[in-house]
Amino acid sequence: MKSKRKSAQNVPPREGSAAEGKRDRKKELTKDRILAAALELFREKGLEGTTTKEISQRAGIAEGTLFNYFRTKEDLALFFFQKETDDLIAWYQGNTHLAKASLPEKLFAIMHRQLEYLAPSEDFIGAVFFRSLQPHSKLNPLSLESQQLRLRYLMFIRGILAEAEEKGEIPPLGDLGSYGVGLFYLGVVAHWLNDTSEGKQKTLAVLDRVLHGAMRIARKEGWEW
Amino acid sequence: MKSKRKSAQNVPPREGSAAEGKRDRKKELTKDRILAAALELFREKGLEGTTTKEISQRAGIAEGTLFNYFRTKEDLALFFFQKETDDLIAWYQGNTHLAKASLPEKLFAIMHRQLEYLAPSEDFIGAVFFRSLQPHSKLNPLSLESQQLRLRYLMFIRGILAEAEEKGEIPPLGDLGSYGVGLFYLGVVAHWLNDTSEGKQKTLAVLDRVLHGAMRIARKEGWEW
DNA sequence: CATAAAAAATGAGTACACTCATTTTCTGTT
DNA sequence: AACAGAAAATGAGTGTACTCATTTTTTATG
Numbered sequence: 001m002k003s004k005r006k007s008a009q010n011v012p013p014r015e016g017s018a019a020e021g022k023r024d025r026k027k028e029l030t031k032d033r034i035l036a037a038a039l040e041l042f043r044e045k046g047l048e049g050t051t052t053k054e055i056s057q058r059a060g061i062a063e064g065t066l067f068n069y070f071r072t073k074e075d076l077a078l079f080f081f082q083k084e085t086d087d088l089i090a091w092y093q094g095n096t097h098l099a100k101a102s103l104p105e106k107l108f109a110i111m112h113r114q115l116e117y118l119a120p121s122e123d124f125i126g127a128v129f130f131r132s133l134q135p136h137s138k139l140n141p142l143s144l145e146s147q148q149l150r151l152r153y154l155m156f157i158r159g160i161l162a163e164a165e166e167k168g169e170i171p172p173l174g175d176l177g178s179y180g181v182g183l184f185y186l187g188v189v190a191h192w193l194n195d196t197s198e199g200k201q202k203t204l205a206v207l208d209r210v211l212h213g214a215m216r217i218a219r220k221e222g223w224e225w
Numbered sequence: 226m227k228s229k230r231k232s233a234q235n236v237p238p239r240e241g242s243a244a245e246g247k248r249d250r251k252k253e254l255t256k257d258r259i260l261a262a263a264l265e266l267f268r269e270k271g272l273e274g275t276t277t278k279e280i281s282q283r284a285g286i287a288e289g290t291l292f293n294y295f296r297t298k299e300d301l302a303l304f305f306f307q308k309e310t311d312d313l314i315a316w317y318q319g320n321t322h323l324a325k326a327s328l329p330e331k332l333f334a335i336m337h338r339q340l341e342y343l344a345p346s347e348d349f350i351g352a353v354f355f356r357s358l359q360p361h362s363k364l365n366p367l368s369l370e371s372q373q374l375r376l377r378y379l380m381f382i383r384g385i386l387a388e389a390e391e392k393g394e395i396p397p398l399g400d401l402g403s404y405g406v407g408l409f410y411l412g413v414v415a416h417w418l419n420d421t422s423e424g425k426q427k428t429l430a431v432l433d434r435v436l437h438g439a440m441r442i443a444r445k446e447g448w449e450w
Numbered sequence: 451c452a453t454a455a456a457a458a459a460t461g462a463g464t465a466c467a468c469t470c471a472t473t474t475t476c477t478g479t480t
Numbered sequence: 481a482a483c484a485g486a487a488a489a490t491g492a493g494t495g496t497a498c499t500c501a502t503t504t505t506t507t508a509t510g
Contacts, residue, residue, distance in 0.1 A: 023457070023506055030458090052497060062460045067498060183412045190408070217442055248476055248487070255488090277467060287490045292468060452510090459504070466497085474489070480482090 031069050033059040038076050039121075047077055047124040077128040082149055084117055089156050103164040104211040110160075111185060111207060115192055115200065126193045154178045170218045184210075256294050258284040263301050264346075272302055272349040302353040307374055309342055314381050328389040329436040335385075336410060336432060340417055340425065351418050379403045395443045409435075 037058035041050040052073055056063045070076040091113065092098060098109055118125050158178040164170050173180075192203045262283035266275040277298055281288045295301040316338065317323065323334055343350050383403040389395050398405075417428045 021507070026506090027458080051495085053495095063497090064461060064499080065459050068458070071498090073497065183415070186411070186415075187408045190411075246477070251476090252488075276465085278465095288467095289469080289491060290489050293488070296468090298467070453508100455506105455508080457504105457506070460500105460502080462500100462502105464497105464499075467495095469494075470490105470492100472490080472492105474487105476487075477485090479484090 030059070030061060030065070034061070034066060034069055034076070035079065039080065042077065042124045043121055047073075047128065074128065077124065078149070080121065081128065084114065085149060085153050085156070087117070088114060089152075092156075092160075102215075103160070103169050104208075104215050106160055106164075107181065107211055108208055111188055112204065114185075115188075115203070118189075119200075122193065126189075129189060150182070154182055157181045170215070173218075255284070255286060255290070259286070259291060259294055259301070260304065264305065267302065267349045268346055272298075272353065299353065302349065303374070305346065306353065309339065310374060310378050310381075312342070313339060314377075317381075317385075327440075328385070328394050329433075329440050331385055331389075332406065332436055333433055336413055337429065339410075340413075340428070343414075344425075347418065351414075354414060375407070379407055382406045395440070398443075 034055065038050070038055050041054055041058065044050075052066055053063050055076075056066045059066070066076075070079070088110065092110065098106055101109070154175075155178075158175070161170070161173060161177045161181070165172050170177075188203065188207055191206065192200055195203045197203075259280065263275070263280050266279055266283065269275075277291055278288050280301075281291045284291070291301075295304070313335065317335065323331055326334070379400075380403075383400070386395070386398060386402045386406070390397050395402075413428065413432055416431065417425055420428045422428075
């Protein structure tokens, strides 16, 4: 398609350094274009309503190329969760104001932000979100990435709980704590997806109430069971 | 619906009260054969690994016929959950021993039974289970049945919680109680699917501990948040 | 610059879930 | 029994996610 041929100027890229050759630059560009096209279309027409043909057309590549970058359409959709988690962690770490807040305030802020982030994709997010829960299986050897994703999220939460432990806000909970928060987040998203109240206020109200209630329980009971 | 039925002149079908003709009998038979074939194959090769062609072949029907009985392959898989819930309710109601047990014992027994029931289908059950959580959407106007299914389950749980309230085991929780139990069950299944311990003992142990712990919290704190 | 090897892109081909116009089977009526 | 209309079964056809042998582009090396 393109006829731009490189006349040899001897400037070889360094091995092992961060220097990017033409190949890498192009590759990244293509990936970005696929992602942009996919996100647009998923939001427009949902996950099922979008074909891989459309995505590749909008991205300006052949259909087969898409599958050189993502194993499946689902994987492609899953990528946005990867990004969400990364962005979330970066956002939290760059937010000095939050670092001084109480634990329920932190958790509320985190989950609220995640919901806001997901809002424009609400119509297609459920399909991917719940599928990412399925375990690895002989028959379906995909979900390794989602496994990693979940792990990253759990470790992030564990860090936040550890902070609260140090400040004496809560007793030591161990891994069960972050697992519980993760599960709770799952419930929040399920509720949020089904919430038809204006601006999803119902979900936010429940979220706030439950977080503070859980704090009280954790303090009084000590989670000794 | 039309109500023109059997006439006095004809020999009416005598099978049961529901007046079954040859047509109805055949229809039921076909449905049963599809279900039997599907369950076998899903357990053998998983949900993805089984084609609708195989199912119809094993059931001895044309491929198109399958879709006269079930809108999608997923619907077909979902049917086993329907059945599970019905069987569970019947089992509970026929179990006089359980009626006298404490709430956590009841819930443990119920969930334990469900896990046992699902065990032979473990490899394909996750795929369906989590998908049934997705809300109704314009783009994906299926999940009405799974909505109904969930509702039936929630009402069953609400009945059990109501019993416990009457006996003074727990304070009134309202609908939030059964919703919470349902969500908890979700977490249990997620844990169970990922549990590689011998005989899934780890899940059962956590289940037992958490149920009793939650009872203690409910009694002492009164769930007033 | 020429060449070869590696990486990336390509698109016709495949397998699958699902549709639908047509055919076959059943039922009530005369 | 004969018929007509309804219900059910059929299987060739359709659209789509994904594969893979081949072609094109990029890089490394003399």
